Amino acid sequence: MQKGNTPLQLALLAAVSLLLLPKVILISYFASRWVDTDPASIGLYLLQDLLLAALVYLLAITLLRRVRYSWMPVSAFCGALLLLLLIDMRVRELWLKPLDWALVQYSLEHAGSLTSGAEVFLNQLAGFGFTFRFIVFVLFLAWLGTWLLVGLAARWARKHPPVPMTGTGKLALIAVLAGLLLGAVFARDARYELNQNIATRPLVEALRNTGLGRDNSTQNLLPFEQPAYPLSAINALPRPEVAPGFKNLVYIVMESVRWNSTFGPNVDTAERYPTFARLAREGMLSKAYVTVPHSSKGYFSIFTGQHAYPGVEIKEAMHLHQPGVLHALKQKRNMQAVAFSSLFLQFENMDGFLKSIGVSKAYAVADMLPANAAAQHSSSFGASDEQLFLPSIPYLQAIQQAGKGFIALYFPSAAHYPYDCPGNRVPTSEQDKYEACIETTDALIGQMLEGYDKAGLLDSTLFVLVGDHGESFGEHGMFIHNSSMHEEEVTVPLIFWAKGQTLPKPESSVSQQTDIAPTVADFFGITDESFKVQGISLLRPHGKRAFFMATFFDRLASALVEHPYKYIYEYSPDTLVRYNLDDDPWENKPELVTGDEFTATKNRLLSYDAYQKAFFAKDPEQR
Numbered sequence: 001m002q003k004g005n006t007p008l009q010l011a012l013l014a015a016v017s018l019l020l021l022p023k024v025i026l027i028s029y030f031a032s033r034w035v036d037t038d039p040a041s042i043g044l045y046l047l048q049d050l051l052l053a054a055l056v057y058l059l060a061i062t063l064l065r066r067v068r069y070s071w072m073p074v075s076a077f078c079g080a081l082l083l084l085l086l087i088d089m090r091v092r093e094l095w096l097k098p099l100d101w102a103l104v105q106y107s108l109e110h111a112g113s114l115t116s117g118a119e120v121f122l123n124q125l126a127g128f129g130f131t132f133r134f135i136v137f138v139l140f141l142a143w144l145g146t147w148l149l150v151g152l153a154a155r156w157a158r159k160h161p162p163v164p165m166t167g168t169g170k171l172a173l174i175a176v177l178a179g180l181l182l183g184a185v186f187a188r189d190a191r192y193e194l195n196q197n198i199a200t201r202p203l204v205e206a207l208r209n210t211g212l213g214r215d216n217s218t219q220n221l222l223p224f225e226q227p228a229y230p231l232s233a234i235n236a237l238p239r240p241e242v243a244p245g246f247k248n249l250v251y252i253v254m255e256s257v258r259w260n261s262t263f264g265p266n267v268d269t270a271e272r273y274p275t276f277a278r279l280a281r282e283g284m285l286s287k288a289y290v291t292v293p294h295s296s297k298g299y300f301s302i303f304t305g306q307h308a309y310p311g312v313e314i315k316e317a318m319h320l321h322q323p324g325v326l327h328a329l330k331q332k333r334n335m336q337a338v339a340f341s342s343l344f345l346q347f348e349n350m351d352g353f354l355k356s357i358g359v360s361k362a363y364a365v366a367d368m369l370p371a372n373a374a375a376q377h378s379s380s381f382g383a384s385d386e387q388l389f390l391p392s393i394p395y396l397q398a399i400q401q402a403g404k405g406f407i408a409l410y411f412p413s414a415a416h417y418p419y420d421c422p423g424n425r426v427p428t429s430e431q432d433k434y435e436a437c438i439e440t441t442d443a444l445i446g447q448m449l450e451g452y453d454k455a456g457l458l459d460s461t462l463f464v465l466v467g468d469h470g471e472s473f474g475e476h477g478m479f480i481h482n483s484s485m486h487e488e489e490v491t492v493p494l495i496f497w498a499k500g501q502t503l504p505k506p507e508s509s510v511s512q513q514t515d516i517a518p519t520v521a522d523f524f525g526i527t528d529e530s531f532k533v534q535g536i537s538l539l540r541p542h543g544k545r546a547f548f549m550a551t552f553f554d555r556l557a558s559a560l561v562e563h564p565y566k567y568i569y570e571y572s573p574d575t576l577v578r579y580n581l582d583d584d585p586w587e588n589k590p591e592l593v594t595g596d597e598f599t600a601t602k603n604r605l606l607s608y609d610a611y612q613k614a615f616f617a618k619d620p621e622q623r
Contacts, residue, residue: 008153012060015075015146016053018082021139022089023049025127026194029093034477035191044190048197048204051180055200056081058177064154071154075147081199082143083136088198090121090132096192096483097553098201102312110347119418120479181207192556193572221603224611226548228306228532228623231325234518235527237540240504246524247405248396248461249329253302254441255295255343256415256481258470259287259491261435265585272439275446276493279465283497284504284538286511289561290469293481293489294552296348298468298513303357305517305533307612310550310558315616317353322620323531325517326358326407333524335405339363340392342385342413350411359409368392385412385441389448393455400457414441415471417480431473458499462523464516467492476587482552485559485568486587490549496523496538506538510563512547532623548608558605567593569605576602 027045031037035045056078063070088099095103126132185207189195196204262276263269263285270277291301297308300316304324309315329335339362345351354362365384368391388410399406414421419433421440427433445465452458470489472478481489494511496503496519514535521527522537536542550558555571564582568590569575576598577590593601615623 008064008150008157009061011146011149011153012057012064015078015143015150016057016060018139018142018146019053019056019078019085020046020049022082022085023194023197025135026089026092029127030192030194030477032477035194041190044187045194047180047187047195048184048200051177051184052197052200054177054180058173060150064150065157068158071147071151075143075150078147079140079143082139084198086132086136086139090126092192092194093126094121094479094483095553095556096478097556098193098196098198100198103553106312124479189572189574191570191573191575196572221607221610224607225546225604226307226534226608227611228534228615231305231518231521231529231531231533232527234522234537234540237537237542239522239537239540246460246462246498247333248407248457249335249405249520249524250408250410250461250463251302252410252412252445252463252465253299254415254438254465254467254492255411255413256417256434256469256471257438257441257467257492258488259467259493260470260488261431261438262493263287264487272435273442275442275449276465276495279463279495279497280493283463283495284506286494286506286509286538287491288466288494288515289510289512289547289549290490290492291513291549292552293469293484293549295343295468296350296353297552299350299353301513301535302466302468302516305514305535306615307514307534307548307608309616310609310612311554312552314348317349317356319356319620322353322356324357325521325526325529325531328521328526328529328531329407329524330358332526333405334403335407336360336399336402337407337409338395338399339409339411340368340388340395341365341411342388343411343416354409359407363392363395368395385414385444388412389444390451393451393457396457397455406457412441412444414438414444429473434471434473453499461498462520463495463497464520465493465495465497466513466516467494483556485549485551485557487566487581487585490559504539507541508545510545510547510561511535511538546604548605550609550612555609558609560601560605560608567601567605569602574602 023046027035027037027042035041060074060078063074091097091099091103097103122133123131126135130138181203184200184204187195261267262273263280269280290298292298292308292310296314296316300306300308303326304322326337330337337359339354339359341350341362342365343350345354345362345364351362365387369387392408392410396406396408414437415434419430419437421433421437425432425436427436449458452461469481470487470492471481472484472486472489475488476484476486478484478489484490492513494513494516512535514533515538516535518533518535518537519539521529522539536545544562547561548558557568557570559569560567561581564580566579566581566587568577568579576593578593579587579590581587583589
């Protein structure tokens, strides 16, 4: 150190070292979950953060020695940088990806509908047993204290001229910076991009784009094996005789209802969810995989029979017309479509999407309540479900009286965070509260069926009950949804049911949300249409299948299920793991996949990603 500058240098080292703490906290948070913590791995995770700290130190020491009062803007800059790194840390903990502009833009556009998530963001544990809010407070005090010391040291240093740095010292400093920079450029990516620092990432990526440290070999991907095909192609497969003569269709898209909490292992479905148990016993039940674990993505797959866009952009709700089964039913079966929602219809252009698939009118709970009434237990995501189902009956009776069949779409919100439902037992955890909300949904659907029966709406009506996505409660270190490819987030119950009708049992108990639209079309005899689907009709034999899915955040992870194996590919570390779902239904025993199996499976998943992105680049009429 330069003589005369020692106090300043020591104070500044303490101050800039705070920039390393968000990554240290993140490593500790991930350590018991998904990342290695040997010295080499920790060095890789911290490499870009050390580069940032070194650059900030160099900038600060230069300004503090030459510009009077520069410690105030420099300290403000470092404080803002520390806060940004802390927010990035929390985003990574919840969504397993670094903060980026797409996520910021998404959050700003839907800020009003996302406010219920603030409780999770701020008050769930974020590292070392502390909440994020507490960590920010403590680091604010640390920032304030260290930069006050820097200010005092800078004032003292100006009164004691330093000895100029020797040539050897300058070379050593340059060597350290160059080593950190080259190390960051040439180092492999870590799992969940844990090595990335959002402040230095642009510099590192710019150097990589010049050819440094990047594998420029191109992959020859095979065509995706499940392209969209005309619905009429299902006629090439044999179909058992099914002629129930349905006149009406009801979808109940159950918000955040997952398979593991309803029909999964060790669940007493009959006791906790008697309505679900009865409908499953009397109808068709399957475990359905989502395409992307996010609400609007689930709606798209459910109602169009196509895979959703594998990324944060809501491309599914951008067009005025989406060809599909609802349009065909309206035209060929003299039916009218209407939706009833506890969720806010403005969220992610839900109202616009419903219009595009053929739903001419959508009612929120508030629209069905008397003028002087208010929905109970409202949150920023929507209203409660108590006034969703039964008040909808007069609207459907009016459609019948007009001589038409009805298509009713219901979007209850009960199992969405913050899980504010009474339930039948005292909850001891967030998962208990969540499952109490599923109990409430089950009871309300039971009341709805009774109301339908009394109103004469139950006969000749096909019901489809399906979850839009699952929910994580820390099973693999994650919470809520969007980022996991594990069963708790990507599997939901799917039930087809009709009063007094014996529905055919599918040959497989596993399906995908994309199968719903072609199956509904098959039930109603709509089999000669040209609109495109990627699923199959569950009424027809289909043999061994593969199920593809991706995370809501682009190129975070994707998965492929070929029973009994499930493969999860993580993009940033370029790793593939396999689970045997028969032997390991909770996915606790990952097997690392290498060699030819790795290459072949990875390329299948990359083909899926590439196909879907090219698919959504086209207008729906041209797909």
